[in-house]
Amino acid sequence: MNTAQHSGMHLEKPISSGYASVNDTQVYYQIYGEGRPIILLHGAFMTIETNWGELISELSKTRKVIALELQGHGRTPFSDRPLSRATLASDIEGVMDYLNIDRADVAGYSFGGSVAYQFAVQYPERLRKLAIISSAYKTEGWAPETNAAFKAMKPEFFSNTPMQTAYKAVAPDKTKWIPFLEKMIALAGEPYNTGDENIANITSPILLIAGDNDGLNKIELIKTYESIAGATNPDPGVMPESQLAILPGQGHVSLMYQTQTIFSYLDSFLG
Template identity: 65%
Template sequence: MKKVFKQSGILRPVLIITLFFTTMFQSNAQQSKPAQSGYAPVNGIKVYYQVYGEGKPIVLLHGAFMTIEGNWAEIIPQLSKTRKVIALEMQGHGRTPYSDRPLTHANMARDVEGVLDYLKIDSADVVGYSMGGSVAYKFAIQSPKRVKKLVIISSTYKSTGWNPEINAAFKSFKPEFFDKTPMHVAYDAVAPDKTKWTKFIEQMITFASQPFDFGDDNIAKIAAPVLIIVGDNDGIDKVELAKTYKLLGGGVAADMAPMPKSHLAIVPAQGHVSLMMQTDVILGYLNAFLK
């Protein structure tokens, strides 16, 4: 093992994600059963969704390589006590079949809109983690009237928003790093076609390694209030984060001017993976912001 880490730091993110999946799947028993689930035919693919609870709608967008259960098992039971929770699995993830359609933030954002159309939901609060946060940003830009409030957890709207070592790791991923991991097991448990695993991973690696930037001007135009939640050591470049918050109207002296509608929460002693495990902390910020 020491030899592996000496050769490269690339495997470390994969091993951390593996630990994340192991921990989250151990807690799946706490997740309630959906009141509704199925497939929405949108943009040439079928997107799997689950609906929980009643009330004002809130959409949950998971991180890369993940499933609804893997990302939101601890969050859904609490949110669904007072909200109508719509969780979906993006292209190739979980129960949503693999597709040769280009995997892009724009396509996935259009899929989110398509699912809302299918469920006859005009607008909703949107929460995205990691890759799901980037998709949420894109959704707010492409479909601004569909977003009431936006919550971005440990994510960015441009690849340079990550620390350089994170982007280096993305570019160095190999399909074999993911074989026989809990992510692979989770995929096999729910994927419509388990033989697509390698193609899915290859597609995701290509997607993760491609630079992206949705534009500062577009972020500044987001009308919906935005809550950004990050760990203090989660791989997000904090200089770029400060610029992002400024674009959203934050970073003012609130004793001399009105408190901005968008909020920023930096959680101490947390990384990209451990942040998502802080259920009570995240729910505390979510509930306060969304109310």
């Protein structure tokens, strides 16, 4: 789903950046700060700056932040390679190998969150903690209206938008804008399901963050939380390792503007 557009004006220059050659493509990454690594996965049609600009500035004060751009997004080139969440999860592992990172926390927003779920299932040994922001691991996790919007998307909907401006500012081949949109829209219209049992069997702690009007199916969100944290807690004095936060008065776009609130949840959970 498309996403909030941060300016990235407060984002400092990364301490390093470049391309990791993985799975017949080149995945662009930026690294900020020092400390325990956290990998950030952006939403659909976004760049590092437009999704994470504000949060990187906070997280990098105490963490090593590795922000990636997924296939066809931002500086990562468009590819004729079939696009799937499983392949993108494999790309993440490849970048970790390239950067010599054994384990990391992973945070994903929207489309990046669905990829993060897939990564947790495919590579549990590489994951420490997982943060999912406004995302679902299956089609039914979105509200019916949201799924209808996915199927109705067309490339012309993105003409002269901040997303197109951000793409053109950094894309290695700006002529791939329409093919990139077509590939992403096709994927958005396909039903997907990482698997209820697979998600329930994730052993890493998970933080779920959502807005109360962000396009998710809240019944499925609660089911997800119960499957990972347990439906009941016999000792109310013991906090579960996995957590759920629903921000009031927030939609899918506005949610990512709540920088300090989201950072406070992430910092407490990951710490």
